[in-house]
Amino acid sequence: MSTSKYGEYGGQYVPEALMPAIEELTDAYERYVLDNEDGFIDEFRRRMREFGGRPTPLQYADQLSERYGFDVYLKREDLLHGGAHKLNNALGQVLLAKYMGKDRIIAETGAGQHGTATAMAAAHLDMPCEIYMGETDVARQRPNVFRMRLNGADVTPVTAGRGTLKEAISETMRDWAGSVEETHYVIGSVVGPHPFPAMVRDFQALISEEARDQIRDRIGRVPDSVVACAGGGSNTMGAFQHFRDDEVDLYAVEAGGSSLTLDEEEGVAPNSASLSTGTDGVLHGARTKVLQDSDGQICESHSVSAGLDYAGVGPELAHLVEEGRVRAVTVDDTATLEAFHRLSREEGIIPALESAHALAFLDRAASGDADLGDEVVVNLSGRGDKDIETVLEETDRRDLSVAPDMSLFEELGGGSL
Amino acid sequence: MSTSKYGEYGGQYVPEALMPAIEELTDAYERYVLDNEDGFIDEFRRRMREFGGRPTPLQYADQLSERYGFDVYLKREDLLHGGAHKLNNALGQVLLAKYMGKDRIIAETGAGQHGTATAMAAAHLDMPCEIYMGETDVARQRPNVFRMRLNGADVTPVTAGRGTLKEAISETMRDWAGSVEETHYVIGSVVGPHPFPAMVRDFQALISEEARDQIRDRIGRVPDSVVACAGGGSNTMGAFQHFRDDEVDLYAVEAGGSSLTLDEEEGVAPNSASLSTGTDGVLHGARTKVLQDSDGQICESHSVSAGLDYAGVGPELAHLVEEGRVRAVTVDDTATLEAFHRLSREEGIIPALESAHALAFLDRAASGDADLGDEVVVNLSGRGDKDIETVLEETDRRDLSVAPDMSLFEELGGGSL
Amino acid sequence: MSLASAFEGGPAFVPYLVAGDPDYSASLSYVEALDDGGADAIELGLPFYFEFVEELDVDASLVCMTYYNLVSRYGESTGPRPFVERAAEVGIEGFVVPDLPVEEAGPLRDACDEFGLDLAFIVAPTTTDDRLQLIRERVSGYVYVQARLGTTGAREDISAQTGHSLERLDGWEIPKAVGFGIGSGDQAERVVQAGADGVIVGSALVEIVGEGIETDAPTTEVSSRLAGKVRELKAGALAGGSSTNRNEHGRTDPTLER
Amino acid sequence: MSLASAFEGGPAFVPYLVAGDPDYSASLSYVEALDDGGADAIELGLPFYFEFVEELDVDASLVCMTYYNLVSRYGESTGPRPFVERAAEVGIEGFVVPDLPVEEAGPLRDACDEFGLDLAFIVAPTTTDDRLQLIRERVSGYVYVQARLGTTGAREDISAQTGHSLERLDGWEIPKAVGFGIGSGDQAERVVQAGADGVIVGSALVEIVGEGIETDAPTTEVSSRLAGKVRELKAGALAGGSSTNRNEHGRTDPTLER
Numbered sequence A, B: 001m002s003t004s005k006y007g008e009y010g011g012q013y014v015p016e017a018l019m020p021a022i023e024e025l026t027d028a029y030e031r032y033v034l035d036n037e038d039g040f041i042d043e044f045r046r047r048m049r050e051f052g053g054r055p056t057p058l059q060y061a062d063q064l065s066e067r068y069g070f071d072v073y074l075k076r077e078d079l080l081h082g083g084a085h086k087l088n089n090a091l092g093q094v095l096l097a098k099y100m101g102k103d104r105i106i107a108e109t110g111a112g113q114h115g116t117a118t119a120m121a122a123a124h125l126d127m128p129c130e131i132y133m134g135e136t137d138v139a140r141q142r143p144n145v146f147r148m149r150l151n152g153a154d155v156t157p158v159t160a161g162r163g164t165l166k167e168a169i170s171e172t173m174r175d176w177a178g179s180v181e182e183t184h185y186v187i188g189s190v191v192g193p194h195p196f197p198a199m200v201r202d203f204q205a206l207i208s209e210e211a212r213d214q215i216r217d218r219i220g221r222v223p224d225s226v227v228a229c230a231g232g233g234s235n236t237m238g239a240f241q242h243f244r245d246d247e248v249d250l251y252a253v254e255a256g257g258s259s260l261t262l263d264e265e266e267g268v269a270p271n272s273a274s275l276s277t278g279t280d281g282v283l284h285g286a287r288t289k290v291l292q293d294s295d296g297q298i299c300e301s302h303s304v305s306a307g308l309d310y311a312g313v314g315p316e317l318a319h320l321v322e323e324g325r326v327r328a329v330t331v332d333d334t335a336t337l338e339a340f341h342r343l344s345r346e347e348g349i350i351p352a353l354e355s356a357h358a359l360a361f362l363d364r365a366a367s368g369d370a371d372l373g374d375e376v377v378v379n380l381s382g383r384g385d386k387d388i389e390t391v392l393e394e395t396d397r398r399d400l401s402v403a404p405d406m407s408l409f410e411e412l413g414g415g416s417l
Numbered sequence C, D: 001m002s003l004a005s006a007f008e009g010g011p012a013f014v015p016y017l018v019a020g021d022p023d024y025s026a027s028l029s030y031v032e033a034l035d036d037g038g039a040d041a042i043e044l045g046l047p048f049y050f051e052f053v054e055e056l057d058v059d060a061s062l063v064c065m066t067y068y069n070l071v072s073r074y075g076e077s078t079g080p081r082p083f084v085e086r087a088a089e090v091g092i093e094g095f096v097v098p099d100l101p102v103e104e105a106g107p108l109r110d111a112c113d114e115f116g117l118d119l120a121f122i123v124a125p126t127t128t129d130d131r132l133q134l135i136r137e138r139v140s141g142y143v144y145v146q147a148r149l150g151t152t153g154a155r156e157d158i159s160a161q162t163g164h165s166l167e168r169l170d171g172w173e174i175p176k177a178v179g180f181g182i183g184s185g186d187q188a189e190r191v192v193q194a195g196a197d198g199v200i201v202g203s204a205l206v207e208i209v210g211e212g213i214e215t216d217a218p219t220t221e222v223s224s225r226l227a228g229k230v231r232e233l234k235a236g237a238l239a240g241g242s243s244t245n246r247n248e249h250g251r252t253d254p255t256l257e258r
């Protein structure tokens, strides 16, 4: 039996109509994922290998290691099909839906990363798929919208409210509440009601399962620390899972945005650091750390990285931080941009802005803020092709010595990207 | 000793000033690449594994196999770092330059794929890098320009002529002729004077080395045929190399464009099918098949896919076609777009337009144009993120039943991608 | 005091509106219009301000419908107790918390008991028999019977669905209010005919408020439209009650049972 | 007839222009202007039309400079023979093919021999001793001594570079024409002082044509500017010749040696 609570956190705070689906899913999770019934896990692993491109390499970063004086190893989830760790979860859940006899997939997406991963997995497994996306996001994330459409998914713009992630989640929930019998809702991170946090963690745990073997092959022991960014926390939990019983320091790097101080008046958090600055609450089906005002209204969160821009965090991760097993730290937008440019320029890898948060923390550590030890594994959760436009704009506003000069290309025809 | 001639083709048609560089390179190629001096090949393989993400999977394509009635296996070069097979070559050459004691890298690029791969490899190996690119291309391939800049490469717009690939090549050659002592010119395909065609082939041969092992593990024998698209022919030669001594049919699929008939008047070929429709000539340092008019003027080539849009082809590939070992076939732009949509929608993989040519040929074969046998390996040379804008435009102009309806998203704000 | 008493005068009509939608003072008027129209109880979507309830001048019983996060975050100490205490002070008689399944409801149930408030639960078509049992043990005030799963699809078979749902609650000594997608007097009538003790109407009223925003209608006009709709629905419910032998469907004396 | 004879009257001046640049008739005038200015031989960038040469009215020897693809593609049969045959017909005396290294030059050398034409090769600062030997065996007309590698960088040390390059050709019984980035009469003079038998000037003249296009200058004006430049360069070459003991640098009687 799987447990639905992590200390104070977790649980199943969902509408009554969904409880049977949640119970059915819990049952399926225990049978297929935990007990490998019908060879589910074997097929999952095989498809992640052949379709997804696993195992991803663990790469020694020559330049960063030299710069920081400790050995930096990059777990290259950016090389996964679709360009991020998201596929581990999306493929796992779509495959599970298939084993459960569901014949339709729905998912919400904000920036579009989870939506594209789900659309890819659904196309691969020949399942009809509908993605809900706020209409504001549809307009500003067009390449991802086209990708989903090319993969045969329906993209349904949600017109309510501000037309972003929050409304998209509500609309997906509404769909699910009315279609639970034939539909599976693929949640995008280790959030939501049980069994989602546990299940998504288990799918993402391929990351640390491989990384642990790889680093031991390389240096003959486990690393001193593992560093991963945390939005909802799925790449984080995936990168930590198999190191939890080792003597390894685990760092969850949150988006410090432009400031760590909440604007109570406006109900706005200029960051997405729910582990570091949030308070206990119930969001999207689970008790966890949440960015909220003193009345319990959920705040708008902010980050230069769309994928970290979320007011909650996975309940198990919140618990691990509470327990002291995981350290929650933050880096701000500017440090993140610097780390983005540094990796691009010095290692020839353009990281996702999400992942650049993890990299930025190396810099903070090297300047004395933390002792990461001699051997450090960083989870490079995704590639940054999707972020280039944002990075150019945000770099333009700042004075970053590490950034390349782009002025030449502004003169030469063509406006934006 | 390596041979510089493939039957009638190949050779070293270069300015006198470059001959010593070519001789030095030939020597280095023989020592490092062929004889693994100083462990060059070991380091190359290790870096391709850790940095590049090799081996790439060989994936059974469920939906395509069912559709066509023969087993289709996709060699997933789209999962390589950078999103295409180009890195195999770029990293190999930049590493070789390092072993040769060069301290500067130059390369030409058209659409930007080779330029981005070279910039990544140069950043990874900490080598200064300059990419020449026609100014027209700079304006229309901005995301790739930004990627190169982010990786720390200098991008030098070439203002001569039409400002495209041809002028960029001339300018790179001019640079090289004046800087051979300290500079290595990283050519982007199996073209150019010896030893480039042999060397690039050897770097790309990782593709078939892996694919041959993988397919034998899977089905216990070599496949009946291998299909790859051919521009310059580097992914092609790479995919064929280790199958050349087997009883395996090898298909090089060229860009048929909009028509196979050359417009002598305008000096324009509405295709890039040099193997299928070209004549013998000397281009970029080698004798090979070339799209040219009866006076020997090189024609402008055309293809919906920028990476195949080239008037020549690798001399060894031309020779293999002449000999009958490789069959050269063509598919046109429309069939390519259909194949692009089909793979995106049915397999959850958005292919590069170049690679979509190879996929389109499966369709032609299934309708009786060729007998590929029961077990077919297709080289999926790259991913299609870079092509989405082109595909939308080109799809719009045609009436493709397989394409998704995008009209909804044209209404919702935001003009282009 | 018990919410169940709101169901004593025959089939009850229970409308729903959100406090503060579209603004504080307009919504005060709107909620009062529901009362004028003859609401027996009002489910009030209550973000967080209790002063709204203090200002409100209505006869109907007030039920607070809100997310559990708001309930559990209120005041200095953690848990739902401070919220329930304050709700009791302003005269709220009970709660419906749609994202709080019965399994997680222990702390709120305890606080409600302490302050004498009711805690209604929703029963959905998908609720399993095991869980029905749990709900029966913990519910008070009324049970909210969700008429169907999705809001889309044919609405004609609403009475059949409702009949089926109510059969599963046979013998429960608590009023059964049916809601979800009911929008006309006619539907209200058929639901009551099918055995419901009350009719809950939400989106049909929220839509009227929404139209008011779109057409920029004066508050008084929206209020009178709301009151009209409420009268239609109430009348439907009453008509359903008089045209049917209600005991056939297991209706019992609606007294508080916990 | 041999190209070498163009070098007989003292230091030769060998300008280069492209036939058809910017258009057919203008370039006819321009090439004739080179001749008027006193060119001893003219290197003609010749895309493919021989009728241009037929129309041309010049005294200087004509050398065809073109890419090997054009040479080898001409006419019905493959290989360079038809091109060379036609070139001979219109009075061209020899070839320089910059992308044809001596190793690949067998077929063209044979065709030139058959029709009595010269084939010049380029010697670069990077040319190895082994390859120098090969070139010496196959060259005829003159050897084109490439003065430096890049076109950029300091041009001051051109005579030193040239002196060094010419030393490597000591004893070659063939005129040595130096080119690559020479643009003034002064430079021409110093190159000849350093031992060159001739001076080749290309980009400085192509630039004048280019400026003519940009400023939309009439053909006659560009022609006269070209002729002026040619006179300056020719004068420089001659000055270099008279101010120097040329035999010191190994100059020999420029007769055809193959």
Ligand SMILES: Cc1ncc(COP(=O)(O)O)c(C=O)c1O
Pocket: A084, A085, A086, A111, A113, A114, A188, A189, A190, A229, A230, A231, A232, A233, A234, A235, A236, A306, A307, A308, A352, A354, A355, A381, A382, A383
């Ligand atoms: C590349 C990448 N990394 C990290 C995240 C954050 O999600 P999580 O914290 O669940 O790993 C995202 C979300 O979109 C992402 O795209």
Ligand SMILES: Cc1ncc(COP(=O)(O)O)c(C=O)c1O
Pocket: B084, B085, B086, B111, B113, B114, B188, B189, B190, B229, B230, B231, B232, B233, B234, B235, B236, B306, B307, B308, B352, B354, B355, B381, B382, B383
């Ligand atoms: C993905 C991809 N495939 C194929 C090609 C064609 O090159 P080649 O024929 O050398 O493999 C390119 C060139 O840019 C490419 O980007």
